[in-house]
Amino acid sequence: MRAVLGRFKFGGRGLVVVLPYVWLMLFFVVPFLIVLKISFSDIDLAIPPYKPLWIWDGEHAPAITLNFNNYTFLFTDKLYVKALLNSLKVAFVSSMLCLLIGYPMAYGIARSRPAVRSVLLMLIVLPFWTSLLLRVYAWIGLLKANGVINNVLLHLGLIHEPLTMLYTPFAMYVGIVYSYLPFMILPLYANLEKMDWQLIEAAEDLGCRPWRAFLSITLPLSRNGVLAGSMLVFIPAVGEFVIPALLGGPNALMIGRILWDEFFSNRDWPVASAVAILMLLLLVPFMMWYQSIQAREAAASE
Amino acid sequence: MGRLRRLALPGCAAALALLISACGGHKSGGAAAVSNAKVLNLFIWADYMAPDTVDKFEHQTGIKVNVAFYDSNEDLETKLLAGSSGYDIVVPSASFFERQIKAGIYLPLDKAKLPNLSNLDPALMARTAANDPSNAHGVIYMWGTIGIGYNEKMIHALLPDAPLNSWRLVFDPAVAAKVSKCGINFLDSPAEMMRIVYSYLGKDPNSDKPEDLAAAEKVLAAVRPYIRNISTADYIEALANGDLCIAVGYNGDLLQSRDRAHDANKGIDIGYVTPREGTILWFDNLAIPKDAPHPGNAHTFINYIMTPQVAADITNFKRFANGNLASLPLLLPDVKADPGIYPTEQIMARLKVQTADSAGQARLVTRVWQKFKTGQ
Structure with missing residues (x-):
């Protein structure tokens, strides 16, 4: 270890390289290993509320007991698999909706004049200045039975009875799409902005119709941006807890809420940890895919 | 890139060592360092006292109170079960309190330090004994x-x-x-x-x-x-x-x-x-975690809360019933007469404690x- 560190001893470069690794160790690897450890443990009424994995009296070899029951338990009750599948569905639909709404916006920003462009980008980022929780609560005020939207529609005479929007899947999708839209727009914009628009001009010169030019030139060239944006929406949306809890109503079955129930209602930290590990394993392929897109993007821009 | 890979391995080993030493064995619990400082760390439900409750205590005793808030029993329980919370007083609700007592995380109260205990309603104390046998670990703060x-x-x-x-x-x-x-x-x-x-x-x-x-x-x-x-x-x-x-x-x-x-x-x-x-x-109880750094000050605070005027001030302001019999004459008439706050005896007979x-x-x-x- 000393030899390895010795090589980085001189100059700030070593420090710069080491820092992200230390960060990852402390805030990702160590917590992950702790959660992994708890997931192999057994529930207990004590501090902490699970049994130790190994007991070492200091003389004999430590006795390690690994308990896989928490994992097998997750497959005995259909609830967990259903919740996982539903979370994947919600995340997928949300990413598609974000893409449909975000693509035209990113395209518009990329094609606008530089002065306008920075203003538009600012408008995309501006909502982040307020807490996510506040923005989601604001949607409650908009969507509820005697909320802004219903009152306006009633006043205009378009409806005669308030629409039930809050605590429905519709409200949940509105909340998720609204909150994650910037994560779709920004990578798409970064991608589209680098595009060579002369290609489009060339296509038009050769008699290509705009829609056809978009489909055969712009869209394929922005593929990496589309994938990166979709992953950035999809991955966090799978574990989303706050938005379904506040807007989605009680029957929104999401893995994040199951996790909450395991942790707080059942106080079963081991099963809760097993759910968390399972969710992580499920997301790893998507994260690796995202990484490879990023790497390709970086290679392409060099 | 190759050099980075080589760096990652020893890093992993170091992290693993840290993990094992940090959370390998179970903590024996209890024996935390007891401090004589004139400080009290209070962890209580948000918005659950009269405006002058803490000020008056600080003024009377010279003990500085650090107040932190929680808004769910789950939040409190998670912090307590993780260990070494550093709090001197917490206010858990009945069934949570019972389980936490069984987990052995509370200090038995030293009743000699709580002369105001005689102000409490014995009928209510008998009810919370379902959660806390012989009221060894807690005192009723508010109930409903x-x-x-x-x-x-x-x-x-x-x-x-x-x-x-x-x-x-x-x-x-x-x-x-x-x-x-x-x-x-x-x-x-x-x-x-x-x-x-x-x-x-x-x-x-x-x-x-x-x-x-x-x-x-x-x-x-x-x-x-x-x-x-x-x-x-x-x-x-x-x-x-x-x-x-x-x-x-x-x-x-x-x-x-x-x-x-x-x-x-x-x-x-x-x-x-x-x-x-x-x-x-529901009952919320004042209790002292086993590893509280200032258990003496915590007893002083519990005794202070059981003063009839202090309990009455909180009830009059927050409109929660307290368990303090001696504070009843000091309550506002509309608070005392509200069956939503103080149920009639007929209703009381049909109410049960959650274990x-x-x-x-x-x-x-x-x-x-x-x-x-x-x-x-």
Whole structure:
């Protein structure tokens, strides 16, 4: 270890390289290993509320007991698999909706004049200045039975009875799409902005119709941006807890809420940890895919 | 890149070593360093004291109070069970308190340091002894009931003879179907709601019989289509605004909703009732974690809270009933006369204390509740 560190001893470069690794160790690897450890443990009424994995009296070899029951338990009750599948569905639909709404916006920003462009980008980022929780609560005020939207529609005479929007899947999708839209727009914009628009001009010169030019030139060239944006929406949306809890109503079955129930209602930290590990394993392929897109993007821009 | 890879391995080994040393064995608990500083770390529900409660204590004793807030028992329990919280006083609710006592995380009270204990109501203390045998670890801070908050005007428009003083209002499908149009909210708390269904069915609220749970599941499934939302906090505002007309909830929250509706002056009147089939009581207890750094100051604080004037000030301001018999003459007349705060003796006889479920029972109850909520 000393030899390895010795090589980085001189100059700030070593420090710069080491820092992200230390960060990852402390805030990702160590917590992950702790959660992994708890997931192999057994529930207990004590501090902490699970049994130790190994007991070492200091003389004999430590006795390690690994308990896989928490994992097998997750497959005995259909609830967990259903919740996982539903979370994947919600995340997928949300990413598609974000893409449909975000693509035209990113395209518009990329094609606008530089002065306008920075203003538009600012408008995309501006909502982040307020807490996510506040923005989601604001949607409650908009969507509820005697909320802004219903009152306006009633006043205009378009409806005669308030629409039930809050605590429905519709409200949940509105909340998720609204909150994650910037994560779709920004990578798409970064991608589209680098595009060579002369290609489009060339296509038009050769008699290509705009829609056809978009489909055969712009869209394929922005593929990496589309994938990166979709992953950035999809991955966090799978574990989303706050938005379904506040807007989605009680029957929104999401893995994040199951996790909450395991942790707080059942106080079963081991099963809760097993759910968390399972969710992580499920997301790893998507994260690796995202990484490879990023790497390709970086290679392409060099 | 190659060099980075080589760096990662020893890093992993170091992290692993750290992990093993940090959380390998179980902490023996207890023996934390006791400090003589004139400081008290109080961890209490948000917005749960009179404005001058802490100031007066600091002034009288010279002990500086650091106050931190939580808004759920789950939040408190997680911090306490993780260990070394650093708090001197916490205020857990009954069944949580019972389980935490069993986990061995509280210091037995030194009653010689609590002369004001004689001010407390022995009848109430006898009830909380169901959670804390012989009241060894805690003192009642405030208490209340779980009942129904309702908007009579909205309900009457739908069902003129609605049984407002009965759990039938929300658990009888024929009634619930009619009043569901104006919005019913259930408390999102599996253990408490299951006990309320048991009360409605005339069973022991703390039953752990599988057949009782099955019966409760049937009742819940039959009314599920008529329940608009299941939440623990949103109903205060929604009821006061007229977005809901019925909310099953804590009396303190529902009375707050009533006051908000009254202040808004939009013609919305909210009532609160403890249904005639009976319901469960909630108790919040002052307790001292075993590893509290200032246990002496914590005892001083508990004794201070049990002063009749201090307890009365909190009740008059927050409108929660306290357990202090000697403070009753100091209460505002409208507080003392409000059956939503101090139930009549007739109702008191039908109220039960919630005891803790075993881990297995808790899992069964949560599962029934999840099925009720999501239909899965």
